[in-house]
Amino acid sequence: MIDALETVLRLGAATLAGGVLGIDRELRSKPAGMRTHALVSLGSALAIVATMEFLDGPNIDHASITRTIQGIVAGVGFLGGGAILHAKDREGVTGLTTAASIWVVAALGIACGGGFWVLAVVSVLLAILVLVIGTYVEAFVHHHFVARKDGPKLPDE
Secondary structure (H helix, E strand, O other): OOOOHHHHHHHHHHHHHHHHHHHHHHHOOOOOOOOOOHHHHHHHHHHHHHHHOOOOOOOOOOOHHHHHHHHHHHHHHHHHHHEEEEOOOOOEEEEEHHHHHHHHHHHHHHHHHHHHHHHHHHHHHHHHHHHHHHHHHHHHHHHOOEEEEOOOOOOOO
């Protein structure tokens, strides 16, 4: 059985990790921002911790934990699907990055709920790098290498 302090730490870390990643989406005025990301991560951690509490004892059924993880991943897909919208004013879709970040915070919640601290911290750092630095890398690539509608972009432009 997980003690109360460890439970608070796991749930708090999941909420914080999800919220930190959600700040990027919040700053970009996306519909799923800090609160959504924090709650998805908290919910994932809660499901894992609760499953572990139910299974406490010498005969732990590890398959039950994997079934919980499968349920979280499937359920969060609906949230991610809701974040993806077809852009009516131009070709393509919007919300893919937000949907992906929702999926990541669900996995972060699972990692925090399971007490896998190194996994969670490294994942938060990598996700922040992707969300923040990735914006600048994408802008650079689009500016220098992506073809324009009126013709290809030349290297000396």
